[in-house]
Amino acid sequence: MNTSEEGCVSMKLLSVVIPCYNSQDYMRICIESLLPGREEVEILIVNDGSADATAEIADDYARRFPTIVKVIHQENGGHGEAVNAGLRHATGLFFKVVDSDDWVDMRAYDKVLRLLRSFAEENNAVDMLISNFVYEKEGAKYKKVMKYENVLPENKVFQWEDTEYFGKGQYLMMHSIIYRTQLLRDCGLELPKHTFYVDNLYVYKPLAHVKRIYYLNVDFYRYFIGREDQSVNESVMIRRIDQQIKVNKLMIEQVQLDHIDNPKLKRYLLHHLEIVTVISAILLIRSGTKENLQKKKELWRYLKDRDSELYHKLRYGLLGNLIHLPGRFGRSISVGAYKVSQKIIGFN
DSSP states (O other): OBOOOTTOOSOOSEEEEEEESSOTTTHHHHHHHHGGGGGGEEEEEEEESOSSSHHHHHHHHHHHSTTTEEEEEEOOOHHHHHHHHHHHHOOSSEEEEOOTTOEEOHHHHHHHHHHHHHHHHTTOOOSEEEEEEEEEETTOSSOOEEOOTTTSOSSSEEOGGGOOOOOTTOOOOGGGEEEEHHHHHHTTOOOOTTOSOTHHHHHHGGGGGOOOEEEEEEEEEEEEEOOTTOTTSHHHHHHTHHHHHHHHHHHHHHSOGGGOOOHHHHHHHHHHHHHHHHHHHHHHHHHOOHHHHHHHHHHHHHHHHHOHHHHHHHHTSHHHHHTTOOHHHHHHHHHHHHHHHHHHHOOO
16 A cells, blocks of 8 residues: 555545546546545545556556545455445545546535535534536536435435435435445445445445435536446446346345334335346346346345345336336337436436
């Protein structure tokens, strides 16, 4: 680990982890967008076994900004292990993950830091800060913004009881969230190694421990999407469908919904799980192979065997019925509905 920690003894306001794997072509944009946070922010660049110039670029930033940038060099462990490493080394009161091909908006960043500073000064830290993110889809004229103003109160600290219903295509993502660092440690967050799509687990597991929330209605995170090799590219997701299913099952296993007393939190967790499970099923249908159609059946059988009540809620809801339409024609309707949602929401 290249720490260069002179002057970094005191706790930072915000730790930002940048998982990097062969990120030489775009990581500078990400890092440069975060540097205006200056001494209140620590930027933890995790070089996850890169074979290109990622390590050299990261070390150069650490030399130039020794009180702001730290570099963690590790053998390749995947996105989740890079986040784990960042969490182990974080000294900030709050914790954020920014992927190396994404960036943050400078004006919104300033507002985020001012708000976090006020929480720290008043010794009144929230568990989770939510903001908007923008789908920076390559080639798209219209950029979809994921907002939450219709479901979350603004300009106040609130609890789950104060939230409204999330829309079908509206849910919390890694891009939307800043967590209190100690909450992540206290809830025992540990993401699996060598697994894609762990961002859903990163968001989902800590939510059961979140009590104090704040929503800042600014377009903070810029989520780049459109590279052919990107993990969220649909063809790539189908090739890695076993990892999507693994994360889906971990979400079911690690959060016991029948143990959640707060009805609005339970409702949201069910909503989020429904979206992830439907995406798993649609991708399995979309692949068109007999093997993957069998995996779809096995996923729902696993859910039924593990928690029959949860199974019935997901299976017989609107989305569950949609992806279980019988026959080839039914599957084509399911895929068609998925394509429409892609255009409306802006993902993939």
